[in-house]
Amino acid sequence: MSKYILYLTAERFSAYSWHNNRLADEHVFTNDAFGRQRFSEYLARVGNAPAYLLADLVEEDYRFDVVPHLIGPERSALFNRKLEQYYRNSPFRHALVQGRREEGRRDDRVLFSALTNPALITPWLDLMLQHSVAVAGVYSAPLISKQLIKDADSSPHLLLISWQAHAGLRQTYFQNANISFSRLTPLTQGDDLVEKVISE
Numbered sequence: 001m002s003k004y005i006l007y008l009t010a011e012r013f014s015a016y017s018w019h020n021n022r023l024a025d026e027h028v029f030t031n032d033a034f035g036r037q038r039f040s041e042y043l044a045r046v047g048n049a050p051a052y053l054l055a056d057l058v059e060e061d062y063r064f065d066v067v068p069h070l071i072g073p074e075r076s077a078l079f080n081r082k083l084e085q086y087y088r089n090s091p092f093r094h095a096l097v098q099g100r101r102e103e104g105r106r107d108d109r110v111l112f113s114a115l116t117n118p119a120l121i122t123p124w125l126d127l128m129l130q131h132s133v134a135v136a137g138v139y140s141a142p143l144i145s146k147q148l149i150k151d152a153d154s155s156p157h158l159l160l161i162s163w164q165a166h167a168g169l170r171q172t173y174f175q176n177a178n179i180s181f182s183r184l185t186p187l188t189q190g191d192d193l194v195e196k197v198i199s200e
Contacts, residue, residue: 003136004051006124009167010058010186013039013124017046036123043131050134053124056141056167058184059117061087066107069100079110087114092121092138098178111179115140142172142182149174161197163187169196 005023007014012031016023027042029035063086070078079095087093093114100106115121121138128135149158158174172182185200187193 002049004046004049004133006051006053008053008055008057008121008124009164010120012166014166015039015042017049031120036127039124040127040131043127043133048131048133050136051128052136053121053138054141054144055092055115055121055138056164056170056184057115057117057120058168058186059115059120060140060142060182060184061114061116062179062181063112065110065112066101067110069106069108079112082110082112083114086112087116090114090116090118092118094140094143096143096179099176113140113143141167142170142179145172145182146174146177146179149177163193169193169200171200 002017002019005016005018007016008031010031013029013035015027015029017025029039029042065082067078067082083093083095093112096111096113098109098111100108115138125135125138145160145162149160152158156176158177160170160172160174162170162172164170168184168186170182170184173180185196187196
C-alpha cells in the first residue's frame with residue numbers, strides 16, 4: 001500500500017510517496033500561504049493515502065524528570081499532567097521512558113519533549129484533514145534518529161551529527177543509547193559546513 005512521507009523544516013515542506021519500500025516523486029512546497037495552496041492542489045490530485053509527518057525544527061524542547069514507576073491508566077494520567085504542566089501551548093508533545101533508577105523505589109527516568117511552535121505544523125495538518133488524508137502521526141526528527149544508532153558500537157557516549165540542506169546542522173547526543181539533547185543550527189548561504197561543525 002502506498003503512503004506519504006512528509007518532511008517539514010522552517011523553510012519548506014516536502015512530500016514523497018512511499019511505495020515498495022522506496023521514496024519517490026519529491027514535491028517541494030514553500031512554507032508560506034502560496035506553498036500551502038500548492039500543497040492543497042497536490043492533495044486533490046493524489047488522493048488520501050496515510051501520511052507520516054516528520055518535523056525537523058528549531059522549536060523543540062526537552063525536559064528530564066524522575067517520576068514514580070506506574071503502569072496502565074495511572075502512568076498515562078501522570079504523563080499527561082506533566083506534559084500539560086511543561087507544554088500547555090502545544091499538542092505536539094511526547095513522554096519517553098528512558099529506564100529506571102537503580103536505587104530506592106526505582107522510579108522511572110522520563111524524557112518529556114514537545115514541538116513548541118504548533119503554528120508551523122497545524123496549517124499543513126488542517127489541509128490534510130480537509131482532504132480526508134489519514135495522518136498516521138507527527139514525528140520529531142531527533143527522537144526517531146535513535147533508529148540510526150541501534151547498530152552502533154557499545155560506547156555510552158554518542159554524538160550524531162546530521163546535515164539537511166534545508167533544515168540545518170543537527171547535533172543529537174545519546175548517553176547509553178538514550179537521547180540527552182538535540183539542537184538544530186540553521187545554516188546560511190556561504191557557511192562553511194566543516195567550520196560550522198567544529199564551532200558548534
